[in-house]
Amino acid sequence: MTKTILVTGGAGYVGSHACKALAAAGYTPVSFDNLSNGHEWAVKWGPLVVGDVLNPDDLDAAFAAHKPVAVMHFAALIEVGESVKYPEKFHRTNVTGSFNVLKAMGRANVDRIVFSSTCAVHGDVGGALIKESSPIDPISPYAKTKAEVEGLLADFSLSDGLKAVALRYFNASGADPDGELGEAHDPESHLIPIACQAALGQRDGMFIYGDDYDTPDGTCLRDYIHVADLAEAHVKALKRLDGAVPGVEAFCLGGGVGTSVREVLDCVKKISGVDFSVKLQARRPGDAPSLVADLSKARTVLGWTPSHSDLTTIIKTAWAWHQKHHHH
Ligand code: UDP
Structure with a gap:
């Protein structure tokens, strides 16, 4: 039986490429997406559940229906400029949304998560190469929400035995080499x-x-990091969580x-x-x-x-x- 992975934001840019990589590695990706920024056409390697991370009932229903063994959590608002204008909206979707995912995982006895984070949690390190041990010093409200969720992962690893990997992306870019997927933000800022x-x-x-x-x-x-390389890193992170001890581990992913x-x-x-x-x-x-x-x-x-x-x-x-x- 193939293992099912719940992919929040699976209809989005990085999430959809991760679904393709999961399917290639023998998993069944179930995309959970409210389609506010994601696209139905990008969900090709498993079912789509239209739901919202802000609605715990949607999450519970998805866990009950599909019985995933782990979660990849991409669903979030990502536009930095917008986060400066609307910090509350970003806090709600990105932090409360992640909190809801973690709570739903607890109710469903799922203890593994790969989280989509950003190099921006480190802020501006003054030109030095950025590594996982660089200070956490986010500048934008967007980056602050991601740093906060990394903190939540650490808290839940202590309270609930959560096993987590946070992947800090640099500039995700490029498109599926087979031409099946690509980047389509509206409005586009990249x-x-x-x-x-x-x-x-x-x-x-x-x-x-x-x-x-x-x-x-x-x-x-x-x-710039090719999105197919990023997707591959998510599968490696997921495999690393097999048999891991509770905790959260971060990786910087760039080219x-x-x-x-x-x-x-x-x-x-x-x-x-x-x-x-x-x-x-x-x-x-x-x-x-x-x-x-x-x-x-x-x-x-x-x-x-x-x-x-x-x-x-x-x-x-x-x-x-x-x-x-x-x-x-
Ligand atoms: N940039 C630019 N013109 C544009 C869009 C971006 O010069 O129309 C620059 C931007 O100032 C930054 C780099 O390109 O230095 C990458 O920006 P992007 O928004 O793609 O990613 P970011 O690094 O901000 O996450």
Whole structure:
């Protein structure tokens, strides 16, 4: 009998890629999603339960109907700018929602969870490589909710014997190499999809937010991690929880390389063959100059190493997806 995994946010960008990786590893992913940002078309490898993490009855019904052995918890609001405007909404969905998931797990006797966290829990470390032991110092309300949930995981490991892995993502990017899934946020705020939309003529050019940072070309350095590599890390994390002792363990997941905004845009222009307009704008508030992962712990402890996260593969897969699916 295949093992069932409840995937909250399974219709979303990273969640749907994780479902594909779970199915490939022999699990049955059950997506639990309110479809506020997720897409029904992205649920292809198991059933979809339309439900809300803010409704404990929805969660109880999903656990009762599908009897998962573990949870992957992606369901959350993710837009940093919006979190500055509406901190209460973010706190409710991300923190109360996670609390509800943990309580429902307790009622259903499920004790393993892989949690979707962010490198932003570390805030701005001043250009040093970020590792799991770097200080927790989130800046945005969004990042604060993720840090708070990591704290909840630790609390529940003591009170309820919870076994948890928190995966701190750097810049999730790219699309399924088989072309079955991709990124589709609305509104879109991320660099690579915006550049692909500009190359497709769906927007009238785009902006670079600041080129006066203390970095090699003056634009911000980010660590882009291919979503298929991220999905693979979730499966490894899940397997690691088999037979684990209660506790919470964190891993930083990036490609391990800093890439500038200009390098990304040059690569999108090269791969698309379109020289779209790029204008300079003022810095975007809250952007750190450089956020790059130290992958040592993920490599040695999780046994994971990214294999699709070179810039060319990321942009090629993203571009293929955007060309095919611009109606989404
Ligand atoms: N960025 C940009 N123009 C855009 C969108 C993003 O110059 O239209 C920059 C942004 O300022 C940051 C980097 O691209 O330095 C990555 O931004 P994104 O929103 O993709 O991810 P973040 O690192 O903020 O999570």
